[in-house]
Amino acid sequence: MPEGHTLHRLAGELTAVFGGREVEVSSPQGRFAGSAELLTGQVLVGAESWGKHLFVEFPDDRFVHVHLGLYGKFDVHAGVDVVPEPVGQVRLRLETERSYADLRGATACELLTRDERDAIVARSGPDPLRDDADPTVAWERIRRSKAPIGGLLMDQSVLAGVGNVYRAEVLFRHRLDPYRPGSSLRVGQWRAMWDDLVVLMADGVRTGRIDTVRPEHTPEAMGRPPRRDDHGGEVYVYRRNGMPCHVCGHAVRTAELQGRNLFWCSHCQRRYRSRALQ
Template sequence: MPEGHTLHRLAREISEVFGDRQVRVGSPQGRFADSAARIDGAEVRGADAWGKHLFIDFGDDRFVHVHLGLYGGFAVHDLVEEVPPPVGEVRLRLVRTDGKAYADLRGATTCALVTTAERDAVVARIGPDPLRADADPALAWARISRSSAPIGTLLMDQSVVAGVGNVYRAELLFRHRIHPLRPGRTLRAGQWQAMWDDLVVLMNEGVRTGVIDTVRPEHTPEAMGRAPRADDHGGEVYVYRRTGQPCHVCGRAVRTEVLGGRNLFWCTRCQPVFRSRAAS
C-alpha cells in the first residue's frame, strides 16, 4: 500500500500539472461516470493530502476523494504530444483542456465526489500527519500513552498517526531500538517525540525523492562496502523485507512475524524485548 509520502507527492504533482486549469473529467470504466459529469469542464483549484487520503479541489464545494488502497495507482502524464486511449480499468481520467497533460486513476479503494463537510469528516477521523506543518504529535501521544496495544500496531493505525505504512513502521522502530510488540503505554514522552521528529525528516525526504531511504550515513552501501539493496521497493533500509539477512548494525539475522495481517520486521539484538522495571 502506498505510504503517506506517495500521496503528498501526488498532491503536489496534480497541483503543478492541473492547478488553475480547466480539465475534462471522465470515467472510462464507468464506475465514476455520474460524478465525473458533474465536474467535467471545471477548474482544478489544487490538491492536498492527509495521510493516505488525497483530495482534489474542483471548487464550489466539490472534492474528489481518493484512497489508493493496496493496489491503486494514479499516474500523471505531463507535456504529452497527444492523449492516448485509456488502457485497462481507468476509474477516473483527467485531461487538461490544452491536451498536453492527463492523469489516470486505477484500482483505488475510494474514488468519490464529496463536499467540504464530508472531506472534513474524513480528516477528523485520522491522526496527525507528520508531513503536515499543522500536525500535533501530542494527539498521537495521547492515544499511544494510554494503550496496551503494541507500538507496531499503533503506528499502523491511521486514527493514531496518518500516513505511516509497513516500511516506515519497521524502519522507525529499528532506528529507535524499540521492539514492535512493546506496549504503547510503556514508551516515554521523550521517546515518542524523538520518533515523531524522525518521521517528519524521513517522510519529507521520501516526498522529495520518491524513495524510502532510512539508513544513516555510516550504514550506506558505500560506507559499509556492501552491495546496494536489490528490491523493487527501492531505497536502503535496515529491516523491511530483509528477513534472514544480517542486520547492518549488529549482524544478527532479521526476524519476521505477522501482526494484524501484516509482516513485522525487526532485529532481536538491536530491538530487544521490553522488560518493565516495575515487574522485576
C-alpha cells in the same frame, strides 16, 4: 499499499500539472461517470493529502476523494504531444490539451462535500508531512493504549501516513521493541520518533523512495552491494528477514502483527520488560 509520502508527492504533481486550469473529467470505466459529469469543464483548484487519503479540490467545496488501497495507481502525464485514448479499467481521467492523469484500481474514488472531507480528516491521526500536524494528538492515544507500539504506528486513526516500511524502520532507528505497549513509552521517545518521521518522510517526498539508513550504513560506507527490491531504497530491517543486521550482524526477524508482516532485530531492539515484572 503506498505510504504517506507517495500521496503527498502525487498531490504536488497533480497541483503542478492541473492546478488552476480547466480540466475535462471522465470515467472511461463508468463507475465515476455521474460525478465526472458534474466536474468536467471546471477549474481544478488543487490537490492535497492527509495520510493515505488524497483530496482533489474543485469549486463549490467539492472534493474527489481517492484512496489507492493495495493496487491503486494514479499516473500523471504532462506535456504530451497527443493525449491517447484510455487503456484498461480507467476509473477517473483528468485531462487538458497536453496532459492527462489516469486512476486505476483504487479502493475509493468518490465525490465529497467539504463536510464529508473534513469527517475523514477528523477520523485520522496527525500526518508527519503536514505543517498543521499536532504530534500531541497521537501521543495522547499512544500513552493510553496497552497495544504494541508496532501496531499503533500503523493505526491510521493514531498516526496518518505511516505504513509497514516506515513503521519497521523508525522502530529500529530508535531501538524499540515493536511489541512494547504504547503506554510504556516516555514522551521523549515519542517526540524523537515523530521528529525522525518528519525528516524521513519528507526525504521520501523529495526522492520518491524510502531511505532510512544513516550515512555510516550506506552501501558505499559499508562496502556492501545495494539493496535489490521493488520498493527501492536502503533500509535496516524491512523485508530483510534472515539477513544480517547492518549494525550488529544478528539475523533480522519477522512475524505477523495485526495481519501485517513485522520486521525487527531482536538484538538491537531488545525485548521490553516492565519494571513491575522485574
